[in-house]
Amino acid sequence: MRALTWHGKHDVRMETVDDPEILNPRDAIIRITSTAICGSDLHLYDHYIPTMQSGDILGHEFMGEVVETGPGSTLKKGQRVVVPFTISCGACYHCSKHQYSACDNGLPADNQDIAQQVYGQPMSGLFGYSHMTGGYSGGQAEYVRVPFSDIGPIVVPDGVEDEKVLFLSDILPTGWMAAENAQIEPGDIVAVWGCGPVGLFAVQSALLMGADRVIAIDHFPRRLELARAFGAETINYEESAVYEALMEMTGGIGPDAVIDAVGLEAHGFFVDNVIDQIKASTFLGTDRTHSIRQAIIACRKGGRVSMPAVYGGFVDKFPLGAFMEKGLTLKTGQTHVQHYMPGLLNAIMEGKIDTTFLISHTLPLEEAPRGYKMFHDNQNEVTKVVLKPGMSVPQGVH
Numbered sequence: 001m002r003a004l005t006w007h008g009k010h011d012v013r014m015e016t017v018d019d020p021e022i023l024n025p026r027d028a029i030i031r032i033t034s035t036a037i038c039g040s041d042l043h044l045y046d047h048y049i050p051t052m053q054s055g056d057i058l059g060h061e062f063m064g065e066v067v068e069t070g071p072g073s074t075l076k077k078g079q080r081v082v083v084p085f086t087i088s089c090g091a092c093y094h095c096s097k098h099q100y101s102a103c104d105n106g107l108p109a110d111n112q113d114i115a116q117q118v119y120g121q122p123m124s125g126l127f128g129y130s131h132m133t134g135g136y137s138g139g140q141a142e143y144v145r146v147p148f149s150d151i152g153p154i155v156v157p158d159g160v161e162d163e164k165v166l167f168l169s170d171i172l173p174t175g176w177m178a179a180e181n182a183q184i185e186p187g188d189i190v191a192v193w194g195c196g197p198v199g200l201f202a203v204q205s206a207l208l209m210g211a212d213r214v215i216a217i218d219h220f221p222r223r224l225e226l227a228r229a230f231g232a233e234t235i236n237y238e239e240s241a242v243y244e245a246l247m248e249m250t251g252g253i254g255p256d257a258v259i260d261a262v263g264l265e266a267h268g269f270f271v272d273n274v275i276d277q278i279k280a281s282t283f284l285g286t287d288r289t290h291s292i293r294q295a296i297i298a299c300r301k302g303g304r305v306s307m308p309a310v311y312g313g314f315v316d317k318f319p320l321g322a323f324m325e326k327g328l329t330l331k332t333g334q335t336h337v338q339h340y341m342p343g344l345l346n347a348i349m350e351g352k353i354d355t356t357f358l359i360s361h362t363l364p365l366e367e368a369p370r371g372y373k374m375f376h377d378n379q380n381e382v383t384k385v386v387l388k389p390g391m392s393v394p395q396g397v398h
Helices: 037-047 109-119 162-169 173-182 197-208 221-229 242-249 271-281 289-299 320-325 338-351 365-377
Strands: 002-006 012-016 028-037 061-067 080-083 141-144 189-191 213-218 233-236 257-260 304-307 331-332 361-364 385-388
Touching: 002 365, 012 365, 028 080, 028 162, 028 365, 037 365, 061 141, 061 162, 080 162, 109 257, 162 338, 162 385, 173 197, 173 304, 173 338, 189 197, 189 289, 197 213, 197 221, 197 257, 213 242, 221 233, 233 242, 242 289, 242 361, 257 289, 289 304, 289 320, 361 365, 365 385
Parallel strands: 189 213, 189 257, 213 233, 257 304, 304 331, 361 385
Antiparallel strands: 002 012, 028 061, 028 141, 028 385, 061 080
16 A cells, blocks of 8 residues: 655655554454645654654545454444544443543553653553554554454544544544643633634634633734634734733733643744753754743643644743742643543534544645645645545646
């Protein structure tokens, strides 16, 4: 089969690789019909996430048709399913509490030591996202093996276009959980850092949960325009000082809840961010954490901090004093996708949530390397790239 493989920083290639096979009774093989490039994939593209190996198959946002099942799978051939990016057993202590991204059995035993050393405990497995998260082949391919297929995938009703439900695999539940973690109350003012896919779904979710006002912060005009279309107020951090603007917009109190949807590759010419970039380039640091610092400083006393953004390592200059003195609470974590998928699918079917607005480009799978470069280099115009296996490559495009 054809698949997108990782070979180093800014080096991803379409290659012919072995077809996946059933390895365990609960496995299923999915023929991919749609797969997307996630902002988190760009962390791999920039080689910020460790334990990648040359030839690893990328991709964790995908859906498709069931073509083969093991005897323990509850899926049936021919069903269309969306697959969550978290690989979870459904039966361990954490899964029993619907904390699927903390699953004890999603990682193969020979991969658990890596996460144990870095994070203290192993996490759940993830598709296409390094050997620290299991070394599983991802879904930017023609076919993929899905472990624990009786727990993860959700069956899509007939006649529903892929584009309406594809983002149930990751970014829609992630944006929803981000808003839920912000513990939004009626009348709240919520500030969201980052108007990428997760940030935009967090904006949409926060308003659906009853936030009185949502303030979206970014510097890409197109992304800010999409946030305003949901009814958000916006701050362009290249044109306004964010802290001062938020204080003015909230009567000097600060937002009731803040959401960091930026993560470890924060942009902007700020003193702390420049220092972070120097440290990262000289291997004296890992993550660039300007956004979470700014969110904590801006949040009102007694407020809530939600952090759906990806961070991978150690940070310094963390405003722990402000966090403690202001009495803030923080909730974060990889998304418990399986927990949120049924309710969000119903919301999509009832017309309460739209996801199609986000898609800016649809490309053949064979053009995945170009899609990565486009998304990486032009995040104003390229809001989301969907890849289609079997879609023909236009003549003259290479």
